[in-house]
Amino acid sequence: MAKYLIYSIRALVAIGFIAPVYWVLVLATGYHGAAYSLPPVWIPLWHWGPLMYVITHTHWLRYLLNTVFITAATIFLVIITSALAGYALAEIPFMGNSMIFYLILGVMMLPQQALIVPQYVTIYHLHMLNSYTALILPFAANTSGIFLFRQFFKKLPSSYRDIARVEGVRTLTYIRRVALPLARPAVATVTLLTFIASWNQFQWPLIMLTNQKLQPIELALSHYLQTYESNWRVLGSAALLALLPIIIMFIFTQRYIIQAVAGGDSGAKE
């Protein structure tokens, strides 16, 4: 009996959490003016007209592609920098490596909101405002990525490395051909975490961009919301474009994402 009580409470809570996301779908595919109806509409009508209009007649597809490009480039670079740095921290006894360790950890401690002004000034002086580079490069390395790879490389048997050294394999080749392929779980975790962070980026592009052509979909959505708040079907359809890829990704990888997030803590304590 108590088991079924817990079961139903749990189901109710879960439905409550998913409901707002479900309502994006209801509003986007509902009839014109469905947003204003009282009592509210509960079931999507599957009118894909507004979504098709958004994809074919507006710039939303371009904004979506901007987001895709920025996310893909960031993931690619993060994996390279994290693998290299993680390998150095795990395997190479270089002078001052404990100091470097804390320097990397320290980046995580800097409060992002307090840095946004000087970061803008830095980007300004590098002449990088209004460019993809400004949206990608600052996020091309991150602490959690480096630590994930470091932990993974530490677990690799040292005999692999010794054999490679005897055979005269260069370190870079060894990382690329042996260590990185073996570290597939770390690659997957870093990819997922970077995907989420990069896809959901908002404040940074808001500050660094004035050129509309470069803006990611989140930024475009925000501008659109401030101008045409009452156009619910287009807003909902555009929001759907931003939501669908990440939700589909989540459905297939939720176990690994949750594991990565929950395990990230236990890893940090080591």
Next chain:
Amino acid sequence: MISEVSKNNHSKIVRITSAKLLSWKKDGTGRLKSTILGYGLMLPSLLIFSVFYYGPAVFLGYIAFFHWTIFSNTSTFVGWKNFEILFNQPIFWKALWNTIYYLIVLVPTTTLLALGLAMLLREAPRIRGGGLSRALIFLPHVTPVVATSIIWVWIFNPSFGLANVILHIFHLPALNWLESTRWALPSVMIYTLWHSIGLYTVLFLAGLATIPRSVLEAARVDGAKGFFALRKVIWPLISPITFFVVVLCSINTIQTFSQIYTLTGGPHGGAGGPAFSTTTDSLLIYQTAFMYLHFSLAAAMSLVLFTITLVIIIIQKILADRFVFYR
């Protein structure tokens, strides 16, 4: 004959191998070499961190004590002047109060609710669909803030939104939500709770999973049940993870920007409204720098926020040393 040759070769290889390994481990030049290699591999990350994070952190101190604008390269040292101007602005104190209000309501609420949800989900493997409800509660955390804020703007709409429909079902008076000075910040809190609680729930679940079954069994045999067991047995055992959740939640809460900007920035007036009731420090920094272009003032404000964050972390660390039970 043949086997003898191969044996010889084999021992030769072994000898060469160990000689090479030894030379790498003991040699002084090996040490220098590995240092160069180490820094070479670290270089991309270090470069990014120093140019985009540590550099600006140092630069922040410089801008805050100078009168400086981005368009002219002249800057004059003004000492504490920027802070003086700042402290004389009522909006600065208003934003500070909003930030603290937001923090002291949201952090305990989030922590307690996340713990409650984790307790609810704890038996997940034993009941079907346990993993699914965990995933659904976590899902909002991965959704982009603006895309989901849009739907919450609709939910909070006073005349046709879902929030008032729900209040109506429970025979409660309707609220103006984002359009009232009293309820706008709580509305943002509700959104933030919805968006972030999955993260903390999952952290608590990981913490609960580390409690050995035997401890819980022993407590049950000794008659510790329900709330008593939670308070006296489970709570102390998960206090390290609770501390981690509180620190993480405080930091994330102070940093809140996107949802305030989006939820309150509709056509009814600029973000932070109505009447500055949702203007927190991070929003004020953004507006001062990028709408009014007072970079020096914004930098001074950033330095204040930096200090507040640091103080909060230190206070929590001191409290933790007292109350957290490390096994």
